[in-house]
Amino acid sequence: MTKSGLTLRLLVLTIAILFAGSTKTQASHAAGADLTYRWLSGNTYEVTAAFYRDCGGITQPTTVTLNYASVNCGVNQNVTLPAINNGPVITFPCNSVQTTCSGGSTPGIQQWLYRGNITLPSACSDWKLSYSVTARNCAITTIVQPSPCNSSTSYEPIYVEALLNNLNAPQNSSPTFSNVPISFVCLGQNFNYNHGVIDLNGDSLTYELITPLTSATTSVTYLSGYSASSPILSSPAFSINPNTGDLFMNPTAIQVSVVAIRVKEYRNGILIGSVIRDMQIYSRNCTPNFVPFASGINGTSENTAYVCPGSTLCFNITSGDPNPGQTVVMTWNSGIPAATFNISGSPYPTGQFCWTPQPSDARSQPYTFTVTVRDDACPLNGVQTYSFSVYVPDVDGTVASSNYNGFGVSCNGNADGSLTVTPTGGIVPFTYSWNTVPAQTGATATGLAAGNYQVVVTDSTGCQVTLNGTITEPAVVNASTGVTQNATCANSNGSVSLAASGGVGGYSYNWSNGVTTAVNAGLLPGTYTGTVTDANGCSAVAQAIITNVGDPSQQNVNASICSGGSYLLPDGSSVSAGGVYTTTLTSSLGCDSIIVTTLNVNSVITSQESVAICDGDSYLLPNGQVVSTGGVYISNLLTSAGCDSIITTTLTVNPIYAFVENVSVCDGNSYMLPNGNSVSTAGTYVSMLTSVSGCDSVITTNLSLNPIYAFVENISICDGASYVLPNGNTVNAAGSFVSMLTSVSGCDSVITTNVTVNPVYALAENVSICDGSTYTLPNGQVVSTGGVYTSNLQSTAGCDSIITTTLTINAVAASTTNAAICAGGNYTLPDGVVVNQTGTYTSTLQTQAGCDSIVTTNLTVNDVFQSAESVSICSGQSYVLPSGQTVSQPGVYTSNLTTQSGCDSIVTTTLSFIQVSVPIITAQGSTTFCAGGSVTLSSSAEANYQWLRNNAPINGATSQTYVANKSGNYKMQITTSCGLRYSNKIVVTKNPLPVVSVSPGGFNNVCIGDSILLTASVNLSGNVGYQWYRNNQPIAGATNATYYAKTTGRFKVVATNLLTGCTGLSNQSRITVLNFTANITHDIPLVTCYDDITMTLNTTAGAGAIYQWRMDGIDIPGANGLTYVTKNPGVYNVKVTAANGCSKISNSLTVSINCNDTRLSEMLQVSPNPAKGQVAIETFYHKEVLMSAELYDMTGRQLKTICSNLSAKGYTKVTFNTTGLNAGIYLIRVSDSGIPRTIRLIVE
Secondary structure: OOOOOOOOOOOOOOOHHHHOOOOOOOOOOEEEEEEEEEEEEOOEEEEEEEEEEEOOOOOOOOEEEEEEEEOOOOEEEEEEEEEOOOOOEOOOEOOOOOEHHHOOOEOOEEEEEEEEEEEOOOOOOOEEEEEEEOOEOOOOOOEOOOOOOOOOOOOOOEEEEEEEOOOOOOOOOOOEEOOOOEEEEEOOOOEEEOOOEEOOOOOEEEEEEEOOEOOOOOEOOEOOOOOOOOOOOEOOOOEEOOOOOOEEEOEOOOEEEEEEEEEEEEEOOEEEEEEEEEEEEEEEOOOOOOOOEEOOHHHOOOOEEEOOOOOOEEEEEEEEOOOOOOOOEEEEOOOOOOOEEEEEOOOOOEEEEEEOOOHHHOOOOOEEEEEEEEOOOOOEOOEEEEEEEEEOOOOEEEEEEOOEOOEOOOOOOOOOEEEEEEEEOOOOOOEEEEOOOOOOOOOEEEEEOOEEEEEEEEOOOOOEEEEEEEEOOOEEEEEEEEEEEOEEOOOOOEEEEEEEEEEOOOOEEEEOOOOOOOEEEEEOOEEEEEEEEOOOOOEEEEEEEEOEEOOOEEEEEEEEEEOOOOEEOOOOOEEOOOEEEEEEEEOOOOOEEEEEEEEEEEOOEEEEEEEEEEEOEOEEOOOOOEEOOOEEEEEEEEOOOOOEEEEEEEEEEEOOEEEEEEEEEEOOOOEEOOOOOEEOOOEEEEEEEEOOOOOEEEEEEEEEEEOOEEEEEEEEEEOOOOEEOOOOOEEOOOEEEEEEEEOOOOOEEEEEEEEEEEOOEEEEEEEEEEOOOOEEOOOOOEEOOOEEEEEEEEOOOOOEEEEEEEEEEEOOEEEEEEEEEEOOOOEEOOOOOEEOOOEEEEEEEEOOOOOEEEEEEEEEEEOOOEEEEEEEEOOOOOEEOOOOOEEOOOEEEEEEEEOOOOOEEEEEEEEEEOOOOOOOEEEEOOOEEEOOOOEEEEEOOOOOOOEEEOOEEOOOOOOOEEEEOOOEEEEEEEEEOOEEEEOOOEEEEEEOOOOEEEEOOEEEEEEOOOOEEEEEEEOOOOOEEEEEEEOOEEOOOOOOOEEEEOOOEEEEEEEEEOOOOOEEEOOOEEEEEEOOOEEEEEOOOOEEOOOOEEEEEEEOOOOOOEEEEEEOOEEOOOOOOOEEEEOOOEEEEEEEEOOOOOEEEOOOEEEEEOOOOHHHHOOEEEEOOOEOOEEEEEEEEEEEEEEEEEEEOOOOOEEEEEEEEEEEEEEEEEEEEOOOOOOEEEEEEEEEOOEEEEEEEEEO
């Protein structure tokens, strides 16, 4: 990183070189300006305007005019800011040199400050504060200047402005400048300059060069070859660091230029304000002196350092001077109050910086301080100031889980989750270490099962943070079926339904017959398998069995109807023709129900008649019904066959007419009635007539008479006015006028109008008054200006009465006198009164016209002896006394001055610090908790809250309380009139949950009777407690790091950090105990008389299973099928080994021989057994039999005939040799007279 030294070179061997021969025509005027503001309370701000004046130029103004405006809020107002100091000199020559500010010839610059408070009417995002001063320095050589250039008639003003956004940042103060804006640079020497901008709120700042302004809309014009970004001739080129504001240059020519810099202030990415500083740069020949210098960190060129919270940072800064014999003085600005800076050594001192930042000091913005080195050269000291930045990274971050529809893994027990950490704060690049096995080192850890995990994030400076993440899993997907309808009559009308639970929802369905809805309908009897799958692809299977119910049926029905009638068949259809109809219905069980209907049709007789009657008469129908209304009537009678005999009667009713007419005539006229009679009197008349059909026609006439109207009206008008008569004629003279009109009924209406004309009056008056007096006109209007006025009044008759008033104003004499006396003196007013107090006095005399002659005297009493002021500043600020001295500590200071009126003035300034209360925060509960917990913090402050974590604002945390759920250093920030103030610090510790995992995880199988070892791994080296769970229920006594699982279930373990009490839940291990059935049955009783018994194995071991039949616990060679046939006694079972390697012994069947023959109870033995070589078969028979003996292997294959049809009685012994036989089990079958017995032989 390049050195960001802040260099202020005040070396001037003789600045008069710049102005030799031109001091008269190019006197220095305004050398610079800036404008800043500080929030006080509400919408009130303290605004400070700085004006930098060349002492050889014009006189400073006593006030400046500040404009504040907002387009959005519709405000544009001005306020006057008074001067608050006496223009202290900011150039620092050696003791033997005098500047133009103190009568010398070396140019001197004064800093004049103007300050006042403004209260903005509302919160707006576009407030602009601005002011301008006269006039820009005519000695500037890089811009177009007026000709001639002077401060009175032809000049370029300096305009600066500051933007304020109190809508998004209601309590913000602007950045301020700590270095004066006058830069003296040396020809051919590298030079860095910095304004030393300080922001009390700790906001982010950016810097940019702009063209110096002359108004809100205009700017200076640079000469060719110069611009805002290249204001002077320099090699390398002039440049600005947009992050630090450092200006770099190496002038190649003697010149005076102007530079404007804008500092923008951002908070959370939002522009909340900006300020502008307009400054001059003087380049000159400094030979033979060279400025002193300071090194970077530990003698390097690096000016930026990094330190982790809780660690200690120390480094040295050395100094030097190219000019032998000069002594360098080193100082620092205490920019980091908690740090130390020890200075030692001479003539070139070394400063040692040390700081141990706390976790609460961590933030993204750097901490800065400056180191200044000054030599003792004359006429001006050489000075350079260097800035150093210290970053305390606030490493933090968030951990986001993979998202399978709201869960970290797709299915219960899966290990397809991932966690991604997004670091914040700190210095890139970052490294990562996850506590997975094996450890993963990327920003994303993959292949994760459900559980808690930790990642250690380390930035490039070595600062790190440990973050926690959790992978969740959905519940197991379950499927269940239900038979909503069994099939009937072997039809495909069965239906089943499939229901799902668990998982993440969004289920899809798939049946074994291809149906993909939850309801599977139109099914034949049978077994149906349904699979349900959730939105993550996790599935479960269930079966449903549909059975058949019911049989079809048939019945016959005979029915008859009359012709024209209809018959409703059982299926709801209607028929009217005879015949045989077959209807197929469905029974309540869904089976066909067939009904055969035989339909007969009987005849129907019909006839018609037409009849007419008059309205009001009646008619008797054939069915005996009496009717009087016209229409078609049907009389239903019955034939002998019981069918209808229908007579249709069409009845016509001729009307009797009756009418009513309403007639009106004018009074005196007559009317002819319908019957021919003439009438002229109002009333109701009835005319009786006969219609063409012979029925009555009655007409009723209602006759009314309309009147003829006559009116008289009396009207008065004023002379000159007119009146419109009812007939529309206009008249303006007195008389009687007749208007003939027609009424709305068409009859005459006569109106007589009598018109009377009343007179109008006019008067005049002349009036005079003194200037300043008023006169009330006859109409009540009050006037004070001479002229002719007309008052329009009304007479008692309501007509105009006009009075004309001519008003004359006699002058009142008035004059003003400004006078001043020193305190203790007297002043005699024009009226002879003697006064000695400052004020405005009015002396009232009289003119010859009798009017007042007023003399106003403005008397000023200038202080002579002593005045006092009380000033309050914020700790760390400074105040310029009336004498120009700058002080920063509380106390009483005396300034001895002389007023412009020549009176003595002693100003006593009592300086004090503004008392700012510091909030106190407390914790409502323990500040140490496990991840997922929290603690509520509360503040004693009553307003302007902003909670900080590790010195960074917490977004949205602006209430009096805050719930903290992260580790860190918490404090409360409040905005006061002195900027930001901070509460005490509370350290919150969030202990991580133990990260525990179970291996093997996921899905695991174990054969029935076996177990699987589950092992818990936890990120703790000791002090850990364990509790194993099966299906979310604790397993009694399972409190070790390992557990042998023998049953089907979901196993997990909770690990407890015994030091913190925090618990972590592991991933699940899904254990399935593999089991199947193996059962053998037999076809005939097991007690047999040497008949073949077929044994059958029924098993659910599935494809790929291996079967081994056994007798008396010994494998039968070659017996590997699902059936085995034997006639030999013994205990039989099957060992079934499934394809997955699990095995099971079936049930056992014991075969025995019983032929109900006493011979079977006779002796039969083989010896020796086991045998090797000669073997004897010994029997004993009570009677003579024919004995046979054979040797068989275990598959039933005969190997040898030992004897055949041997006659035996009593004790019998038969021998044979086993030599040549393989070791194993063999069967010896002994038969006597065809009845066999079997005995087992073991050959060694």
